Amino acid sequence: MRWQLALPLLLIALLAGCSSNKTRPSASHGGSSSRGGVSSGSGGGYSRGGVSDDTSRPQNSRYRDNADSVPDGAPPDFINTLPEPVPKVEPRALYGNKSPYTVLGQTYNVLANPNGYVERGVASFYGNKFHGYKTSSLEDYDMYQFTAAHKTLPLPSYARVTNLENGKSVIVRINDRGPFHENRLIDLSYAAAVKIGVWPKGTGLVEVRAIDPGQPLTAQALPPPPPPPKPASPGPGIYLQVGAFSDVTNAERVAQQLRAANFAPVQVVDAQINGRSVRRVRVGPLSSVDQADDVTSRIANMGLPRPQVAVD
Numbered sequence: 001m002r003w004q005l006a007l008p009l010l011l012i013a014l015l016a017g018c019s020s021n022k023t024r025p026s027a028s029h030g031g032s033s034s035r036g037g038v039s040s041g042s043g044g045g046y047s048r049g050g051v052s053d054d055t056s057r058p059q060n061s062r063y064r065d066n067a068d069s070v071p072d073g074a075p076p077d078f079i080n081t082l083p084e085p086v087p088k089v090e091p092r093a094l095y096g097n098k099s100p101y102t103v104l105g106q107t108y109n110v111l112a113n114p115n116g117y118v119e120r121g122v123a124s125f126y127g128n129k130f131h132g133y134k135t136s137s138l139e140d141y142d143m144y145q146f147t148a149a150h151k152t153l154p155l156p157s158y159a160r161v162t163n164l165e166n167g168k169s170v171i172v173r174i175n176d177r178g179p180f181h182e183n184r185l186i187d188l189s190y191a192a193a194v195k196i197g198v199w200p201k202g203t204g205l206v207e208v209r210a211i212d213p214g215q216p217l218t219a220q221a222l223p224p225p226p227p228p229p230k231p232a233s234p235g236p237g238i239y240l241q242v243g244a245f246s247d248v249t250n251a252e253r254v255a256q257q258l259r260a261a262n263f264a265p266v267q268v269v270d271a272q273i274n275g276r277s278v279r280r281v282r283v284g285p286l287s288s289v290d291q292a293d294d295v296t297s298r299i300a301n302m303g304l305p306r307p308q309v310a311v312d
Contacts, residue, residue: 089213103180146191158171
């Protein structure tokens, strides 16, 4: 929870809200229900479009809907015509940037500067339940804008999110914290998820590349075009990194424990971290995000270090 004693409103992860339309439950978003805690405040309440947002209430009673959902039927056509946000230099939000902060027992450090940030992982998305409610930066969440939640990028900041399975990408404005569900890198707005094909699947393997508003987009945000796909070319793979060890004996000991437990192929990969040789112990490739979540829990229950998702 985020506590900021000098301010009347205390919060770390104010999330977004719900829609007044009748909707059906969406596919598993893999993160929307664990977007993070809402800290206590001084009874601050906000209302927009019929949404009454009392940010002093605990998360499990703050939103009108218990489960997240998306609009019935196909996504509205106008999503394909929405302009992507134009990155610009903005002051840091007064809320949502405290560092470090802790949610669900995990501590996070907000990056001092987003420039140069590139990471691959699993994207989820969020929709009606949070539509119209306040984000961590005290902006209204609009699921029909290209925005996203991230655990460590400054609020606000901009990033290009690329779906590694189909090559589609979108620029998003980061204005929220989350997702705090295990093994998730970024939570996209519904519109952004539709734009790059994460909807309706619910999750997707993505690359998140921060954008420097002071530099031309053509020079920084677009990676080189991928080569034409081969007929039997495999897509990106999900791996779980159980640890990085400087001692080869320790690396092999952990790898042997994983093999004895009959996990997916176990690899010991040499790597360089800050000029130091290490051996990464990884499980994979795994067939799906659901399998990665299951294997993560099983490895943690063995008393081994909790693995981190890697997408190659």
